[in-house]
Structures are given as structure tokens and as C-alpha cells.
Amino acid sequence: MNGESLEVEGIDPHTTLLDFLRDRGLVGTKEGCAEGECGACAVVVLRLEHEGPRYVAVNACLTLVGSVLGAELRTVEGLSPQPGSRSAGRAAGPSVAELHPVQRAMVELGGSQCGYCTPGFVVSMFAEYYRREASLTPSGEPGLRWDPESVAGNLCRCTGYRPIREAMRSLPLAAEDDGFRARLSQPLAPLGEASLVREDVPGGGGTRRLHRPASLAGALALLAEEPAAKLIAGGTDLVVEVNQRDRRWPTLIALEAVDELRTLELGGEEIRIGAGLNLSELEHRLGGALPLLDELFPLFSSRLIRNRATLGGNLVNASPIGDSPPALLALDARVVLASQRGERELPLVEFFTGYRQTALAPGELLRAVIVPRRAPTHAHFYKVSKRVLDDISTVAAAFAVDLDPASNTVTRARLAYGGVAATPVRAQAVEQALVGRPWTAETVAELAPQLRESFTPLSDHRGSAAYRQAMLARTFEKFFHETQAGRRLGPQPPPSVVLPVLPPRPQKGANA
């Protein structure tokens, strides 16, 4: 922690990193929501990834201490290159020269107002400052290319974000002699086995354990021994339950250190994704191999969440409003389930058995997701939500169609949705009806009413049933028109792709 060793002893395994830090007086890391929505609690983890160590920013409120035992961590207090002594007085503190370049830019350009969110922003920006993908400009030259999305998981209620954006843009590449940068070329030991045990939890809690096995065999053995144990990967959903609904489990099995779950095999026919791979690492390791997922990633929660959240976790969670299921359903993904009895494969569409229920049997875990490599003629992902980033979808949709180039007829169609039923779903009747039909506006218009009636969504605070029903067809119509335009529509559609409002109504005069 900030370059020093911290002993962890006698804590409940449900203790979050945030509570742990603040209990030890590291109160620079703030709590704003305890549910991964505000980013005020962001801390830096130095993580061993495929290509070496990498700084990632994560929400400390959703990270259990057990998940990061043995890791190198930094809080906002530990980012200054030469930690200075705190001079007395309110308007003092470290001198500007003692600050990290990111902190300095935030001071000089006014990126902090009330300042409560500032530590979280600083941490997210610190990770971005050293991110490999950010260190090349679009032309391939060295230079910092800030992605504003790197702070999309940080909420600021005062500054209007503009000075924060300006602070980000003002920064040059990290200097050659930057110690934090140098650390990235040093070796980093992988996370090993670890465990936390707390006996006699007050209030009759009994004994609570967290095991962190370092192999798949180890994880499966633990699971076989205690099938009711709760598996935790990124924890971005599970720890919300810990924080908000006081959920506790006698035994937690953290999958953090299981290397077999973090593999990625880019085969010629299919891609096999380890279920424990976090979405950020998956995104840069895929390197565009699955274009539909590249449309999904930036819309999937925030960078802070994706740095912890795993693809497997999103599927096992089986939420009807999860973002990855529709995309993977459209790609005909399969899942690999493993237990001590062996492995089995299942089409993803059969994995979701009910509201937040899956086909996982006791003692089984989701090991991998297999995605066929065959590229559909057209495939797009859509997420309708109020906020641009880091919002839960009102409706999510992923479409993939194969066309016969000679006849322009549909040979195969996948129409998958989230947010319209108790599980992620495919509109299979419409998929079948599309096959053999020409890929034309008439076909789409003809099938739109059937698509609208395919499911009976609910009304909630994200959208009404009627709106969701409308979106079932609208998103598909949008998809069709985008396949015609040959690309996604820009903010200003050129006259050639100016389209009528749907449902079509008679127009006076010529329509452009």
C-alpha cells in the first residue's frame, strides 16, 4: 500500500477495500455511494496482465480486501512522486511542485471544486496517464491521447467537468525518468493463494471465510466441498449486495488468482474467453477480433467497473438488463461449465433459465465463453439509456444478419435483446421469418409489428412498457438503415441517408 506493507488480520472477509483503508486512516479515498456509481473511492491497483504490469483504477467500495491481498495498491495519498510533509495550515498542504503531474494539472486548471470527488478523478486520471493504449496519438506518434471515457465512472456535481477535461488534455506523456512509469517494466509477482478467516462474527455470524485459490482445480475442489459457497470474480454486482443489502455468506471463493479463468485463445474458428477475464483486459487483448464487442465495451458501465467486472460474472449474474448477453446471444456464443465431474458446453441461449437463474449445477462454475469467429455480414449493438455512459440500459439490442451477396436475401439472423423480458432473449420467430427474405426496408417494415409483439416488457423507472415495446422494433429498423448507409450514422446524417420518422406517415411533397 503506497509502497509499504500492510498486515491484514482478523477482518470479516466481506470487508471492502474502502472500509479497510478508511479504518486505517487513509481517508483521502472517499465514499460517495458504496455502489460503484460515483468513483470517489477509486484506488490504483498494479495488476499483472498478459503483456505485463498495468495500473488500473478500481472502485474500492466494490473490491473486497481478500481480492487484493498481495497486490500493489496506491491511494490518492500515494501518488506524489516525492511525498512531502504536510505543512501546517488550511491553505497549505503539499506544494504544487511535490504533486504528481496529474494532480498538478487538476490544481492549475481548476479541476477540483468542492473536492470530494477529486481523489477519485485523480486516481482514474493517474491510471490513464500510464495506459499503453493512451500513449500513442491516432497517427501512431508518442503523445498522450486522453480518453474522456477513462473518467466516465467518476461523478462530479460541481465543476461541470470542463476543467477536468482541460486538465486531462494539458498533460504530456510521462517522462522517461518517471518512477511510476519505470515500475511498469519491473517484474510483478502474480497473485497467489490467500485466505481470510473471521471466527465468531458478532451477532451470531459464526465463522466466515474467503478462499482465494490459485488454480482451477483448487477452486473446483473448494466448490465441491462446499457447493453453497459464493463465487466472487470482479464483485461489481455482488459487493453492491454486501453494501446495500447487508448480504453475507459463510464462504466466499475469490477467483482473482485462477489463471485458467483468465486465458484468451484466439483460434481460427472460434475465440475462447476465460470467464474470469476482466472486460478492460478482454477489450485490449481482443484487439478488435470481435467488432460487435467493441461496440459493446464503451457502453458497458464505466472503465472503473470494467477494470474489475468479468464477462463470466455478467453472464452468471443473469440479469435481464445485463449488457453482454444480447451481444453474445447475437454471436451464437456457447458457455463452458466446469466442475470436478468434468466440463460441459451449452449454447448461451440455454444458459438463462429464468429471472436471474442459470443452468449452473451445484459445484459448477462458468469457465469460458466460446464465440464463433465467423463474421456476420452485418452486426451492431444498441443500448438505449438516458445517460450516454455508465447507465443501465432501458433496452439493449444486438443484431447479426448474414446475407447472400448474390440475392441480398437473409440466410441467418440473430435478434437479441435485454430489458424486455425476465431473461436476455432472442426473437426467434422473427429470426426465422427473416431467413430467405430480401434484406429490404419492406421486409423490415413488414416484420416490425411482429417484432414489437414478440415480448411483453414491464414498466419501470427506466422506461415504460410501451416505450420498450416500441424500441424492440425501432432498434432493429435503425440497424437496417445503418446497414444500408454502410456505416453508423454520424451526428448529422448526410442528405442521402436522411430517413423518415417511424412509423411512416404520408408526407407532402418529396422526401429527400
Place this chain on the structure above:
Amino acid sequence: MSTKVTLSLGYGKQLSKQKIEVPDGEPKPWDATVKTKVVGRAVPRIDGPLKVSGEARYTHDVRVEGMLHGAILRSPHPCAVIQSIDLSGAEKAPGVRAVHAMAKAGDRMIFAGQDIAAVAAERPEQARAALEAIAVEYELQPFVASTRGAMRDGAPVVHAAAVEEKRTGADEPGAEKAAGRLQGNIRPGRSQKRGDAKRALRAAKASFEATYETQCHTHSALETHGLMIRWEAKDAVTVWASTQAIFGVRDEVAAVFGLEPAKVRVITEFLGGGFGAKFGANAPGSAIAKAAGELARTAKAPVKIMLDRQEEHLCTGNRPDSIQTVRLGANPKTGAITAIHVTAHGSAGIGTGAGVGRNASAIYTKVPDVLVESADVFTHAGPAVAFRAPGHPQGAFAMESAIDELARQLGRDPIDVRLAHDTHPVRRWQLELGRERFAWNERRREAADLRSRNTRIRRGVGCAVSIWGDFGGPDARVTVSVARDGKVAVKCGVQDIGGGIGTVMAQVAAEVLQRPLADVRVDIGDSAFGPGVGSGGSKTTSSIAPAVRNAAEAAKAELAMIASRALEGASVKRLKWTEKGVGVGRQTLSWAELCKAIEGEAVVATASRPRTYGAFPKSFPGYPTPQIAGAQFAAVEVDTWTGVVRCSEILALHDCGRVMNEMTLRSQINGGIILGVGYALMEQRVLDPGLGVVLNANLEGYKACGIKDCPDISIVLTEVASGNNSTGSYGIGEPATIPTAAAIANAVGDALGAHVRSLPITPGKVLETLEAAANSSSNSEASK
């Protein structure tokens, strides 16, 4: 008592000599001719390094020896009578050191979230666990959670007896408040009136009527409400509070516990936002100070209560919703508006204060007949409280929307309609400037073109205006001292809500004393530093900055006496001050030499500021203080297939008196705008009408703007020299958020050719509006 001084006042090139009566002892106010060196500059916050390094200590971060953690059990029911409470389970729970009942058998709970009991324990999780050991039996009673539902005859009545008005320092002075007799759940308010609007409406040749609705909006400051109380003696406490009014907390704690105010010390070193909801010691819907104090007394240990995010949504205040019917009368030939009649109902939950601001009554002063009637409607929901420009954003949305809809009906440009009825010269200037800078005419043509071609993506522009007043006053006292080592210290018990008042204080002192900023130390955030002012009504800067100047001038006067003695009796008037020191003729004294000549440790001067003495060019209605004008322009893009609206650009033109710090000022405006964007497009507290509970009491379902929702913001500062106080400063926090949502709504109206009359403008509402417009236009085509 007072002296007449001639000042150069005005704005832009419209400057004139004005005679202003200034109280004796007051320095000559900074007017348009005065060029300042440090004041006005974009100076980074002096506490920036503390904030970016995590060393700034907020109430949430304060830990003291022996501190216990408090937690509060809340009613899960919107309306229920407590049959029995058994606290014994909590008393026996592990780690618990004190239990405090906040309700008793027979009490009627009237919103889900109301206080039942509090516990203090050694660990926060022990306190939470102990709450579960409290047994409460409720008898459920009928409730009403929707504003319209509460207005119906026979609706369950929220308050059986008269309700006392509760006001805080964040409420707009003089704003209309509910005052009439309670009829069911409706409590009519005072009205704003000019002429006879009803008669004028009957006589009007053209008329327009529409009903507009706005949602309940929560403050959602990043730091939740909370405080810690430590008893120092039987009659003395120290309070660490997340508050925007240190002295308000002091007075409330003193009143709650029967203490002398002087025996209550309140500390707010840093504050993680407030936006109007953090004025008292108790939260608007939860007696957290009472609970912490009682628990601390019982446990004989300091007790800290920090609310969690869910509690923050339930019981710490909100902006009331509104249902506003606007009726306009007009002359179709001239486009003149002849009458405005607004009937507004809004629910502040169980609380009062659902006003609608002054856009309708005080901006369009050329409209002869105006009537604004507003009423509070009680519902079984957490109480509202002042929220950044209380009432104004909702009133601006309705009134400014109606102006645009009328303009569309009459085939007139909405800016022209505004200009024809508004006499404030600065707002008129802002509208003209904005029209040009925003390429208004070109963009309106483009919007019309996209509409006529019925394109999928539409664009539109809209504008809206704001009114606010300079409410700065003489509450605060500032102490400026110059020590023998030459260092300057400025002290005041004001808190920094985030606006950066500490930095402005340093700038003003540095300006007057001609010292480097780094040599000025600022101490704020503690009642021990002397009276401050609550940060509400956008009055922090204009209350504090002039007091700093006055105190610094007084210190300088004393230094001048010392200099005069040291310079062989040179007349004080002949002294020439520079950044190096002071001199007369060829004789000079460096600053260091001058300070060494101080007898004793330091020169100490303390000062306040008098009431506003100037209000040029126009005063706020009913007050002798300047009226603050503002106008904002918005550009939006609407996807007519999904109904998703993106605000792409905002141009904000704001009057801000004399700018004290351009960086913090711009930041305040940016922040006001982004709050307005969230209000326009996404923020909404959702109360289930069937269950009476909040469905999105979190930040997952209650979405505020993120960085990608942030439009391109351009800010034009239309500085005004109004001769109002010795620095010419006034506030911006509130004006900056008033017109944003209205401007966005008008831009959406421009894009669609039809107005979405309800906030937030959700995708569903956009599609419904388009559909309704399509149906009505096909009907009218059919009828042709």
C-alpha cells in the same frame, strides 16, 4: 452618517457617472474605472493541493479519540401509526453504547424514511446490525404519494393540523411561500400580482394555454449529510458538520440542546457540496443532530452520524415537483403579450416551499397584467428544502416554454418576443449578444429545414433567461491581520461550499495590501474564526469579499499611521503604496521594515460590510439590491427514432458584478449548467404511487450527468459595475442553473416543432410528443 460618492457604473460600453450614498467609513467602492491586479484573475484555488492529494479533511473523514458511529432506523411505510417500539434488542446488541428513541407509540409516521430510533456503537456495522434488533409494530394507514393524487377530493390527508413554515438561509428572500389555509392537502400561497390578469386574459385577441410539469429533483451532493458531536462539558459541545452554514448549525444545536450559542463550536474544514440542503444541524427530514447529541451524552463519547446514499435521497431534501398551468393573452398583430396567469401546484412532500420563482412576474415587466398563484400540495414523501435557486428552474421551465410556444403560434422569433417585454438592459444585451454568438438565425433555419424534411436526427436551438438578486449582507465579520514578519492572515468562520471563497478572500486581501498571494494565509471553516455567512442565495462572495476589503483597508490604515510615524510624520494621505512597500517623496520603507515597526505582534483589523448601497442599473423587485440578469442558449440533437436527446452546446451569458476570480466563477457556471442539463434530461426521484417508497434512492437509478453528457459550454461574462458594495461583487451559483433546463426544452421544441411539456425530457416523452404532433397535424390536414 453617509457620504455621496460619484462612481462610474454600468456595463460594456454603457457606463455613466452615478452618485451613490456610501456609509461613512466605507472605502470608495471599486467601480468600472478601477483596474485590479489580483482580484478578477483566474487564480487556482489555494486549497487545491490539499484536495488533489487527498489531504483535505471532510466531515466524513474526521476521526477523534473514542468516536462512536451512529445509525438511524427509519420508517419503511409512507404512513403508519406506531403501535409499539421495543429498543431492548438494540441495547443488548454487540458494541452498542447508546440507544435513543426518536418516535414513540402513537406517533404517526408520514413518509417512508422518517426517524424511528438511533443507536451508537463502536463500529458502523454494529450500529447498522443493532437497528435490525429494534422491534416496531405499525398500523398502516392510507397514504398518497403523487401530487395529482393528493389534490383529489377524499385523498388521504397528510397533515391533520396547520403546518408551520420552515425557512432556511438558502431560501430566496421575500419569495412567495405557502401561507393560506390548508384545504385537504392543498395550502395556497401568496400570489405575485400586477394589474388584473384574469380580466386581461378574457379581453385578449389571442391566447395560449398549456400545463407544464417538473419532477422531484434531489441535491445528491457527493458528500452525504452528516455530523459528529462531542460534549466538551455539560453545557458545551464541538460539532463537526457537513454544512453550508456553520452559524446556522451553531444556532440550531444551541436551540436543540438549550445551550448558549457561544458554547457551541462548529467546524467544517471542507464540505463535499450542499446545493441548499445543508443549512441546519438536523437534515430536513431527519433529526441527525438531536440524535448524535443525545447518543453522545448517553454514551459519554463523541458520536458521528453520516447518512448513506439511500438516506440522502429519502430525508435530506429535494427540489419539489410542479404542475403549472400557464395562460398567456396576446395581441396577434403586434405580438405583444397582454396577460400572464400562472397557476402552480407542487409537492414539497410533507414540507413546504413549492414555489415557482419569478420569471413570470418579474422579467416580463412590460406585460401589464400578471398573476402567479402557487400552492403547496402535501404528499407522504420526504420534505423538500431549498435547492440551488429554489423555485426558479421549475418556474423558468414553464414560463420560458410558454413564451416559445406562443412565439411559434404567432410565427415570431422567441428572442424578439422576450426583448419586447423585458426592460432589463443587461438581459437585453445578453440576448442580443447570444443571438449573434450562437448563430441563432442560421441554426433556426437549419432546424426548420430538418423538420420539414422529417429527418431522423433533428437539431434545434432554444434560449431562456433568469432573474436573481444580490442578497449579500452584513452578517459576516472578517479579521485581517498583518504580523511583524510581514505575513497576512485572513480569518472568518465561513465555510467553502466549493465556490472557492477562501481563494477570493486571499485575492482581495492581497489586492488591498499589495502583497503576493502566497503571503496571505486564509483560515475559514470554524465558528471560532468569527461570524460567517450561510452559503445560500448566492450571497457568500458578496457578503465576504467586501468585508475582507474593508478589514484589509482598516489594517492598511493602521499600517499607514505606523508608516507616517516612521517616515518622520509624513501625512498619511501623501503616502505612496507599492508592492515593495510604502514611501513619501524619496523616502521609502520596505514592507518588511514597515511590519517590523508594528508594536506588539500584529496589526489586527476586523470589519463587516454594510447593506447594499447601490443597485445600478436595475434593482431586484421589492429589494434595493441589484437584479442579476442571465441568459442561456442551448443546442440539442434528437434521435426521433429512439427519442434520445443530447444537449450538444450551451452558451451562457451571465452578469456577475465585478469578477473576483475568473476560474472559480467559470467553474460555478459550468456546474450550474451541468446540474441544469441533468434536470432537463435525466434526474428524477421516482416515488412508487402504489407503495409510497422511493424506487431509485441511489445513484444507479438516479442518474446525474457524467463527463460524456457534458455539452460544449461557452461562457460570456457580462460584467456589471453596480456600486452595490466595496468590491462590486455578487453571486453566480444560483443564476447559472436557472435557465438551463428551460433553454434545452425550448431547443427540443425547436427540433421537433412540438414542445415536450414535462421534465425530465425522457426518450419516451419525446416519442409521445412526436406522435401527438403527427396525429394532430394529420387531423388538421384532414380537416382542411
